Amino acid sequence: MVSIKDIAKQAGVSISTVSYALNGSPKVTYETTSRILAIAKALNYVPNAAARSLKTRETKIIGVFLTDFSGAFYGDLLQGTRETLTQKGYDLIVCSGKQSHRMLPERMIDGAIILDQTFGSDEMISYADRGHKLVVLDRELSHPNINQVLLDNKAGAMLATEYLIEQGHRTLYAVTGPSGxxxxxxxxxxxxxxxxxxxxxxxxxxEGDFNKSAGERAAASIMADTNGGTVSSAVFCFNDEMAIGMFNYLAGNHPEVRIGEQIHIVGFDNIELASYTQPRLTTIDYSKRKWGAFAAEQLIKLINGDTVDHERIYVTLLKGNSVGAGK
Incomplete structure (x- = not known):
């Protein structure tokens, strides 16, 4: 690989002169800069991004760390993040897995947005102690270099539970996400x-895991518990993926059970697929795009040394197109 040393040798100038010329510094005359750029082009010189970032201490790249990429949840979140970062002159990379964590201490990125259970809180605190800027979407951490942009989970869950009780249901099931x-x-x-x-x-x-298969298993368990749905019940699935899995199981195995009457199901997230269920799934709605945009905005503020307050993403109950009734 061609280095600036090779360019300096061919141009008969110092390495620092080549560096100044390649970066457009006025310290080098126009004639010298033109000659150095011509030599760099002839040698097919490609700048070393790692070396440049060590000098400038910035890469203009932000990392988004996710536990995984499965399901229909992440698209709008990442789109909102990308749009805001692009406006601010930053690029985005999406990472998953513990090996990718090294991008922070090796300063391959300028900061991170984290929605990743594989990141330990102590690990994040240690990075923040070393000056790395982080925005967390999945936990509460107190550190001047860490900002929180969290969903109002409790408000959403209360809305869902109170709604089911208001429909007259007294037998409730909650299908959770993974334990962590x-x-x-x-x-x-x-x-x-x-x-x-x-x-x-x-x-x-x-106990579920935020996947459709967990909803299917939960539906089978509830059908056994309610004698095939003859006992009216209501279910709050902690995300729409599991709720849709429950719809699928009931349609395939208990078509006689009327969803919205014998069993009432509420989800969380309002993913696009939720609008196609029959009856339309009642769910907790919020803007995933806005969530990603807020996270990006907060991280850029941290990087720029601005004062930031924690943000909360508010939620609403989106009612489906049927009304259940239970006793």
Whole structure:
């Protein structure tokens, strides 16, 4: 690979002169700069981005770290992030897996937006202590170099649970996310708070994993528990993926069960597929694009040394096109 040393040797100038010329510095005359650029082009010189970032201490690249890429959730989130970063002159890379964490200490990126369970909180604090700028979407951390942009999980879960109770249901099921999920823990706490203050309501918690297959398994368990749906029940799935899995299972195995009457299902996230269920899934809605945009904005502020406050993404209940009734 051609280096600036090779250009300097052929041009008969110092390495620093080549560096100044390649970066458009006025310290080098127009004639010398033109000659150096011509030599660089003839030698097919490609700048070393790693070396340049060490000198400038910036890459103009932001990393978004995700636990995985499965499901229909991430598209709008990443689109909102990308649009804002592009406006600010930054590029975006999406990462997953523990090996990618080294991009922070090796300063291959200028900062990170994290929605990734494989990132330990202590690990993030250690990076922040070394000056790295982080925005977290999946936990609460207190550090001047870390900003939080979190969903209002508790408000959403309360809206969902109260809605099911208002429909007359007294037998409730909650299908959670994976055990390590911050969002799932917050939602479960809120569900339990509503149930504890409402007399005559029973709650059964079924552990899920935010995937359709977990919804299918939960539906099978609920059908067995309610004698094939003859006992009216209501289910709050902690995301739409699992709710759709539940719809699929019931349609394929219990077509006689009327969703919205014998069993009422509420999801969370309002993904696009939720609009195609029959009946239309009731779900907790919020702007995933705005969530990503806020995260990007907050991170750029951190990088620029601006003062930032934590942000919260507010949610609403989006009712489906049927009304259930249970006793």
């Amino acid at each position: 999920s911050y969002d799932s823990k917050q939602r479960l706490q809120a569900v339990m708070q509503v149930v504890e203050r409402t007399s005559g309501v029973t709650l059964t918690v079924i």
